[in-house]
Amino acid sequence: MITSDLELTKIFLDNEYIIGLPTETVYGLAGNINSEKAIKSIFELKKRPLFNPLIVHVKSKNAMSKVAQCIPDKAYQLAEVFWPGPMTLLLPKKSAISDLITAGKPTVAVRVPNHEKALKLLDMLDYPLAAPSANPFGSISPTNSKHVQQYFGKSLPLILEGGQCTKGIESTIIGFQNNQPIVYRLGTLSVDEIESYLGMKIPRSTMASESPEAPGMLSKHYSPRTPLILTDSLEETIEKSANKKIGVLTFGPEFFSQPCTIHMVLSDHEILEEASSRLYAALHQLDELDLDLIIAQKFPENGLGHAINDRLMRAST
Secondary structure, three states: OEEOOHHHHHHHHHOOOOEEEOOOOOOEEEEEOOOHHHHHHHHHHHOOOOOOOOEEEOOOHHHHHHOEOOOOHHHHHHHHHHOOOOEEEEEEEOOOOOHHHHOOOOEEEEEOOOOHHHHHHHHHOOOOEEOOEOOOOOEOOOOOHHHHHHHHHHHOOEEEOOOOOOOOOOOEEEEEEOOEEEEEEOOOOOHHHHHHHHOOOOOEOOOOOOOOOOOOOOOOOOEOOOOEEEEOOHHHHHHHOOOOOEEEEEOOOOOOOOOOOEEEEOOOOOOHHHHHHHHHHHHHHHHOOOOOEEEEEOOOOOOOHHHHHHHHHHHHO
């Protein structure tokens, strides 16, 4: 059931069901963090491995102290500027937070979503929501309610309608080592913007992705069923696959001499924010066309281009 009824959505959550939750990034599969039944249902429905932690969504900056402790000053500074918004903070967890949510790790991932419906719902609840993306593990993330329904059908009792996600790529995850920020996952909030605010460079985590400290760090992720190749040699790659049904995904209007089955442009004026917001929706569309191959053009390595390339690289591994 897809509904806009917040009161009904609250009833389902209060009764330990999980729901489809709209956010500005992607739709989440959400449940009460205090309900072991709900949290187990998230992992079971997604077929998500238990070693992969979840993100906890809270209603405000002040609410992060209910799930985290020993919070660094820089975390408060970042929350003040970038929340509500597509930034997740990885913080030392309070003992009351289930190890199931954090995959047994001492940290919890927390964010405040910048979506009117999600914030209204969180304000109605007495508990935060754990919510990974509302897709089977490893698949393309959903950016509208229909994507969620197509994935889960009647297995998911309720999806809160929130329209098309405006950002379209998951949140940027920032953790702390010795109270200094470190990037665990690239996302729709540019690291350049965070660095500009802090006045410092932020290193990337080099932790092994097979034992992720934070969500979205696995090498294989965000993948369509159709094989995908990420390339910076578009013409050459298309030519090598000339006898196949090919879908080509490009940043802007790109011209190539070889024919293809379909060509999708993410931004006519080559605006990274627009391309980011359309990426997953385009991959969903291409994946439904019974193609032999999707060829994606590598994006410029600046701003959100880093995050888009990260998603396409993981989808193509």
